[in-house]
Amino acid sequence: MKQDNNLCNNLKQTRIRLGMSQQDLAKFAGVSRQTISGVESGQYAPSTTVALRLAKALGCQVEDLFWLEPDTPEIEAIPSETMPTGEKLRLSLARVGGQWVAYPLIGNDGFRLEMIPADGEGDRQPDSTTIRVKLLDEPTKLHHTVVLAGCTPALSLWARATERWHPGLRVHWTSDNSMRALHRLCRGEVHIAGMHLYDSKTKQHNVPFVRAALKDTTAVLINLGIWAEGLLIESGNPLGLKTVADLVQPDVTIVNREQGAGSRQLLELTLQQAGIPFEAVKGFEQIVCGHLAVAQAVATGRASAGVSTASVATAFGLDFIPLHRSRYDLVILKPYLEEAPVQQLLSTLGHRRVLSQLEALGGYDTSQTGEVVATVEPKPVLPDLLC
Structure with missing residues (x-):
């Protein structure tokens, strides 16, 4: 008998279930105890005769004891x-x-x-x-999978709701900040990138950043919602915080988001507009990743404040100071719109049940949800001019 790595057996489990020792089974099957031990450990593959004897002794079929592991x-x-x-x-x-x-x-x-x-x-x-x-x-x-990257927990809510209505569809969501999600889209790692970045020069949401990142493919921006973004603070506001100017108080400590996050961008922009240096805010370099991490830091007393959304504040029972109405868009490369799983996912955006779920979160305006808000073409490559 030679070892066969593809041959599996449950000889030991069957023997023990019947209350038999190796010696008992060896006696009934007319083989040695060493044979029983070798077969159970997978060291030996039994011959046809031995396999039939073991099955007879245990009162079962050979197929109940032995099977080949499929490639x-x-x-x-x-x-x-x-x-x-x-x-x-x-x-x-x-x-x-x-x-x-x-x-x-x-x-x-x-x-x-x-x-x-x-x-x-x-x-x-x-x-x-x-x-x-x-x-x-x-x-x-695996072919029926859509990959989402983005920071808002609403993406997970949307994904789970869609999977309930379309059981054959799988939605894989990874929590990434806005710039990271966009870069992953451009690298071909995801189908859809969610983002909420604001360009103060053009006073536009998301489009300038998509245009700068695109290489050679047109992208479509579809709105998920417009949300209130601002400072999460402890319930009851014991420190009496009212504006970002209050963040410089000596008893106030914040948590900040990583580079590329829309929440960090909003904090930096608001501080600059108020003429407050970043280093004047205690905790500005204390980084956490994700909206939920910001809320947990404030809820547990690790921080006095942090930037996130009204819906997250509501979920954690925190008070909220609004700073900006931010447009959260889904960025999709145009060729992906033709893929059936992507179409299936996007088709649920206008569903009343999805809109109701978003509205129930609090702080979400769904008046544009599901609408194409922009189409962004890649920058044309100009040929070199000969002198």
């Missing part, structure tokens, strides 16, 4: 930028722009309220631009 298909995927190298990881997979992209299920990206099942596993090598992924699920299911 596991593999695919080649592009690793997302967030994937570390040199370790085997649980991965989620999606088809973006005609190629497979692998997303590591690590940190907050590995959970919703429960752990997210993996589509496959693999390890990224330092010098390789692709990764071999061993699939853990049916490949056909």
